[in-house]
Amino acid sequence: MTEGMEAEQEKTMKRILLIISCTMLAIGTSGGPIMIRLYFIHGGHRVWLCSFLENCGFPIFLIPLFISYIRRRRSAAANQSAKIKMVLIELPLFLASVVMGLVTGLSTFFFAFGVSRLPVTTSSLILATQLAFNALFSFLLVRQKFRVYSVNTIVLLTIAAGILAMHSSGDRPSGETSKEYVVGFILIVLVAVLDGFLFPLVELAYKKVKQTISYTLVMEVQFVMCMVASLFNIIGMIVNNDLKVISSEARQFEHGAVAYGIVLVGIAILSQCLLLGGVGVVFCASSLLSGVIIAAILPVTEILAVIFFNEKFNVEKGVALILSLWGFATYFYGETKQAKKMKKNVPRPEAEVLQVLPISNP
Template sequence: MAHAHEIQPQIRGSPGHEESGGGDDREWPEPATRGPNRRGIRWWVLVLVDMLMLLCGEAMAPLLTRLYFNSGGGSMWMATLAQSAGWPLLLVPLLLTPAAAAAVAAEEPQPAAAGKVAAVCVGLGLLIGFENLMYSYAMLYLPVSTFSLVAATQLAFSAVTSRLINARRLTALVLNSVVVLTFSAALLAMGSSDSDGGGAGASGSKKRALGFVMTLSAAAVHALILSLFEATFEKVIKASTLRWVLTVEISTNAVATAVAAAALLASGQWRAIPGEAAAFEHGAAAYVATLAGVAVAWEAASLGTVRLIARASSLFANVTGTLDVPLVPVLAVAMFGDRMTGIKVVAMLMAVWGFLSYVYQHYLDDRRAAKRKGRSQAQA
């Protein structure tokens, strides 16, 4: 199982610092040879900031999207566009970050050719645009509390993609997390009803079924994207400085925005935007503010995710995202009157249990790696 201090040297370390990890032990391919330096107080503070960005963004973005649909918004492509349109906000910190801001940058391998990096960013941007469209449909057809709980299955998909793409170990606890989260989503699918309080497009069993399919598909694509981000930092860019994180985040979201904007124009939905804003339940200003809030919230979540991937791993970022599972349904009940049924409570508890299973595995990995490092130092 991948964890923060194992992956850190792999992403940031130089080839000459790996000899002390015991290269003949293939069970632990990324020993924490420089772990104490990387996992000091400053590292944990930065990780905490990234986690807060991710959690706040993922908690508010679905709620604001639901507010958009409930208050009269109906443009699917506008909702999709808003999910990636916040990337210009990152130009300010990018411009303020010098190319050689981090001293460690001099120790990192040179990134791949610009053309290769650009091609990867375009590919990831297209995947993100596709994922955003599926999430838009999902949030239209499902109550936000149900959407949040079903979307938590992305951790299960992430365990699989991390194994296949990033060669991370699947332990019994991780498999337990996968199974529990999968059953949690299945329980919600069987217990969903028209009275759950979705948006304007949520009525009808076919639309509910489409909402579940879209949410599960988007969760799978999201897990794939996170693993590809990890592989990009590790194998293509071979660097994880703040400047590279911002560059990749801006590039991929700019591509996703261009795709959504082109689709908005091609579909003709842009003609209905002025009327939609005028008829918005809370006024045109609230219409603009709601979409702007969606853009900022998703951008915060996306940046927090990419930074966690660069500092730790895609699975670590996905596990952090599951912390929103008990938060969003409660907020949805308070804001939109979603019913907190017994089935949702059980599904929420199952999702939390799946999260705790992974956290415990992370704890065991930390202890085992620390013992292994201690033995290596004693032998030296």
């Protein structure tokens, strides 16, 4: 009875964590590109700095990690169990996290460069293709099963991205050369590929290592990934002399040094929401769901771009928004239906006892 209650509590906590992770992922996905574009439009020019800000918020994880350690130590003392480790991550998962951190650092650099060249609406519609890459790598790396509603969602979101792509030719900002636009376009495509690869890679790492995957361990993995990505970006900043010009760039920023600082902090916070939310969704559900959420939120990003940057929002983008929301709703409906089906097929403990008793007591 106690074990059943603990299992039910664990499921409830996992659902709550999934909701929080989905929310964080949605906020980071929609707000991050807006804040980065705001930086470049109003006088920012340092791509490596922007990329560093997308990863540098990792020290904040030390707070929940320390709290988790205190709770585990108290629990161990109360149960008189063996001494617990302060750090859970072991060498195989640490090395995997380093590799994933390098992928993250490269992806964030490409993203910052691409957003500096493209309107948010254009970069968003390109990033929608991430779902296709996510689905491909999920199948290749973790053998993700595709049910009818999953395929339907992918088709709807892909059609939405295609509708948007057909009307992106006139989006090149004034004063920008065709070469710069094409380079930005290609780099955002590479971001879609890398991000589509990253979440299945995280899921594969969790499955392959011989460790119990807890959310504390997930935060440690995220800490290592962001730390490695930040070091990668710092090297780029040093080579590009970004550190020497930050103060002068702040003074020359269109809305002043205070606004400059707020924008930089905003980039760091929203980027951490995206990364932590994505890893949390992979932990609680699957890498495919993370891709679905990102693709579904992209039209919201486009609406924000229209509001803040006066970018055009035509009929095609409205249709794409409807298709994306339809695909998102389809996925969650299918997952809910599948969960109810699995729950119904699980035999009740009482039934198992009734079946065993006649045999053990002839």
